[in-house]
Amino acid sequence: MLLDEILEECIKNGREVEGAIKKITEKARLEKLAWEKEYKKKASKSDKMVAVKRKYNILRKGLYDDRFELIKSIPDFWRTASLNCLREYLTKQDEEIIKYLESVSVSVSAEDGPINKSKRVITFLFNKNPHFKNKCLTMKYSRSDQGIVHEKGTKISWLRKEGTDTTTGSEIEIPVKEGRTDHSGADIRKSFLARFFDPARKNIPGEMLTTIEECLWPHALYYFLNRSQITAVEKGIEPRVLDALKIMEDIQDKLGMIESKKYGECFAVEREFENEARKGQVLIEQKCIELQRPLYQRRNEIFKNFPNFWLLAFLSHYALGDLFSEEDQKIFRFVCSVDIEDEDVISGYTITLFFKKNPYFRNPSLRKRISFSDNGTTNLSAVNIDWKVDMGIATEYQYDIPVTKTMSFLTWFCAPQVFNGGHRYEVFELIKDDLWPNALAYFVNGNESDEEDEQPKML
Numbered sequence: 523m524l525l526d527e528i529l530e531e532c533i534k535n536g537r538e539v540e541g542a543i544k545k546i547t548e549k550a551r552l553e554k555l556a557w558e559k560e561y562k563k564k565a566s567k568s569d570k571m572v573a574v575k576r577k578y579n580i581l582r583k584g585l586y587d588d589r590f591e592l593i594k595s596i597p598d599f600w601r602t603a604s605l606n607c608l609r610e611y612l613t614k615q616d617e618e619i620i621k622y623l624e625s626v627s628v629s630v631s632a633e634d635g636p637i638n639k640s641k642r643v644i645t646f647l648f649n650k651n652p653h654f655k656n657k658c659l660t661m662k663y664s665r666s667d668q669g670i671v672h673e674k675g676t677k678i679s680w681l682r683k684e685g686t687d688t689t690t691g692s693e694i695e696i697p698v699k700e701g702r703t704d705h706s707g708a709d710i711r712k713s714f715l716a717r718f719f720d721p722a723r724k725n726i727p728g729e730m731l732t733t734i735e736e737c738l739w740p741h742a743l744y745y746f747l748n749r750s751q752i753t754a755v756e757k758g759i760e761p762r763v764l765d766a767l768k769i770m771e772d773i774q775d776k777l778g779m780i781e782s783k784k785y786g787e788c789f790a791v792e793r794e795f796e797n798e799a800r801k802g803q804v805l806i807e808q809k810c811i812e813l814q815r816p817l818y819q820r821r822n823e824i825f826k827n828f829p830n831f832w833l834l835a836f837l838s839h840y841a842l843g844d845l846f847s848e849e850d851q852k853i854f855r856f857v858c859s860v861d862i863e864d865e866d867v868i869s870g871y872t873i874t875l876f877f878k879k880n881p882y883f884r885n886p887s888l889r890k891r892i893s894f895s896d897n898g899t900t901n902l903s904a905v906n907i908d909w910k911v912d913m914g915i916a917t918e919y920q921y922d923i924p925v926t927k928t929m930s931f932l933t934w935f936c937a938p939q940v941f942n943g944g945h946r947y948e949v950f951e952l953i954k955d956d957l958w959p960n961a962l963a964y965f966v967n968g969n970e971s972d973e974e975d976e977q978p979k980m981l
Contacts, residue, residue: 550810622651675721767892856880
C-alpha cells in the first residue's frame with residue numbers, strides 16, 4: 523500500500539473506534555437521564571414532598587382568606603389588578619367585561635398526594651352584566667410530570683343583543699394583535715375570556731394560565747397599585763382603604779416568606795432523592811468506562827502510526843493550544859500516548875502523558891491526579907520532573923497566576939495544588955471530557971489547517 527493509503531486507513535480505523543466510544547457514551551448519558559427522571563418523579567410523589575406541600579398550602583390558604591376579606595373593602599380591586607396584569611391578552615370587549623369582575627381565586631386541591639394529580643381551579647366571579655348570564659367562570663386543570671392537563675371549563679352563556687339574532691359574545695373573529703400569538707402559536711382571534719374558559723379546548727393556554735397562577739393571584743396587590751410597594755399616604759385613597767392595603771402588604775410579605783421556606787424544604791427532599799439517583803448513575807458511568815477501556819487502548823495503538831499526534835491534537839484545540847510555550851511544543855514531540863483513568867468516577871481521575879526516550883527528562887511518564895474531597899476541595903498531585911542536566915524549562919510558576927504562554931504548561935501540569943475550583947481545574951476537565959474522546963478530530967483538523975507542515979509519515 524502507498525503511504526497516503528496507509529494513513530487514510532489508519533484515520534478511518536480511528537474514526538470507527540471513536541464512533542464506538544461515542545455510542546457507549548451516548549447510551550450511558552440517556553440511561554443516566556432516565557435514572558434522574560425516575561428519581562425526580564419519586565421525589566415529587568414521596569410522602570415527605572406531599573407533607574411539605576400540604577403544610578405550606580394550609581399556611582397560604584389562611585393568609586389568602588385574610589386577604590380575601592380585606593379586598594372586599596377596596597373598590598374595583600380585582601378589576602384594576604386584572605387589567606394591569608392581563609392587559610396584553612385582553613381585547614377591547616374583554617376590558618369592558620372585566621369592569622364587572624368581582625373576584626379572582628386560584629385553589630389547589632388539599633389532596634395533593636402521591637396518587638392524585640395536582641388539581642387546581644381558577645375562578646372568576648362577576649357581578650350582573652350585559653354580556654353573559656354566568657355569575658361564575660371556572661377553569662379546572664391539573665399539573666403532573668407530563669405537564670398541564672385541561673379538565674373542564676365553563677361554557678359562557680352570552681346574552682343576545684337587543685332586537686338582533688347576534689350575541690354579545692366573541693364567536694366572531696377579532697383582529698389579531700400585531701406580533702401576538704397564543705401558547706400554541708395560533709393567532710389570537712377570540713377574546714381572553716372565550717379562549718381561557720372554553721370547555722371544548724384541548725390544549726390549555728399555558729402562558730395565560732401561568733400569568734394568572736404565578737403573577738396575578740399571588741401578587742395581586744402589586745398589580746392593583748401598579749408598583750412594588752406602598753411608600754406613602756396615597757392621594758385620594760380613604761384611610762380605611764389605605765389601612766387595608768398596608769395590612770395586605772404585610773400579608774404579601776408573609777406569603778413570600780412561606781414560598782421561600784417551601785422552596786427550601788422541597789429542595790432538601792429533592793436532594794435526598796438526587797443522592798440516591800447519583801448512586802445508580804455512578805454504576806452506569808463505571809460500566810461505560812469498563813466498556814470503553816479496550817477501545818481507547820486500541821485507539822492508542824492506531825495513533826502511534828502518526829508522528830506528533832498528541833502535539834497536533836493539543837495545539838489545534840480551541841483552548842488548550844494557547845497554553846503551550848515553544849519549549850512545551852518541542853518536548854511534546856516525544857509524547858507517544860495519553861491515558862485517562864477514571865475508575866470509580868467519584869474520587870477523581872488521573873491524566874498520564876507517556877513519553878519516548880528524550881533529551882529533556884528521565885521520567886517515562888508524567889501523571890496528574892485530580893482528587894475530589896467531600897468538603898468540595900479539589901486536590902491536585904503530580905510526579906516531579908526529573909530533568910536531565912541543563913535541560914529544565916525555566917519558569918516562574920506561581921500559585922495565583924493562570925497558565926499563559928510565558929510559562930511552561932508541563933511545569934504547571936506537574937505542580938501540586940489545592941484549590942476550590944477555578945480555571946486550572948477547567949483545563950483538566952477540557953482534557954478529560956473534550957480532547958480525550960475527540961483526539962482524532964482535533965489532530966485531523968490541526969494537520970489539515972497547517973499548510974506549512976509536512977504530510978504526516980509513518981514512524
